[in-house]
Amino acid sequence: MAIMKYSYRRPVYSMWDPFPDMSNRLSKLLGQPLVDSDDFDQWTPSFNLSETPDDLNLSVELPGISKEDISIKVEDNILKLTGEKSSVQGGSEGGQVTHVRERSFGAFCRAVRLPKTVDASRISAELRNGILEVTLPKALEARGREIPIKAL
Numbered sequence: 484m485a486i487m488k489y490s491y492r493r494p495v496y497s498m499w500d501p502f503p504d505m506s507n508r509l510s511k512l513l514g515q516p517l518v519d520s521d522d523f524d525q526w527t528p529s530f531n532l533s534e535t536p537d538d539l540n541l542s543v544e545l546p547g548i549s550k551e552d553i554s555i556k557v558e559d560n561i562l563k564l565t566g567e568k569s570s571v572q573g574g575s576e577g578g579q580v581t582h583v584r585e586r587s588f589g590a591f592c593r594a595v596r597l598p599k600t601v602d603a604s605r606i607s608a609e610l611r612n613g614i615l616e617v618t619l620p621k622a623l624e625a626r627g628r629e630i631p632i633k634a635l
Contacts, residue, residue, distance in 0.1 A: 526568060526587035532595065539601060539619040543593070546613035553610070555617065557603045562617070564593045600624075 530543040543564065545553065553566040570588035597603070597619065605620045 526589050526591050528564075528591055528593060530593065530595075538621055539597075541595065541615075541617040541619065543615040543617070544613065545610070545615050548610075548613070550610045553615065555606075555608055557597070557606060560597045560599060560601070560603075562595045562597055562606075562619070564591075564595075564615075564617075566591055 528543050528545050530541055533540045533542075541562070545566070545568075548566060548568050552568070553564070556563045556565075567590045568588050600621050601619045602622045606617065608615060608617045610616075
């Protein structure tokens with residue numbers, strides 16, 4: 484059985500972005516890629532944001548990234564998460580040829596606007612098994628309190 488060259492067709496996420504489709508059609512016509520497929524690589528980590536009575540919890544998927552490659556900053560009530568996922572270049576050295584490349588690599592940046600009720604001085608983060616857990620404690624005045632009623 485012969486191995487055929489696989490020409491990767493990047494999925495179109497928006498019907499309003501005609502460039503990737505046009506590039507694929509011209510590539511077929513010319514017999515070679517119009518632009519390098521690496522030009523279209525964009526990687527944005529997915530996250531969930533949940534709330535408890537005491538804090539907000541941000542859970543970010545960062546597979547294959549070490550804590551040294553991640554930076555978390557808070558400025559003007561905006562939590563900014565930046566980093567880079569390094570690529571393992573698959574080339575033809577050692578007889579290995581990459582036929583399909585679907586994993587995304589590169590720098591990323593996510594920003595989340597925080598409510599004024601978050602106590603930025605007590606934010607903590609923990610990276611475990613490719614999941615970054617950021618705990619954003621609420622300020623004491625934001626947690627609310629019960630008001631006792633006096634009987635007269």
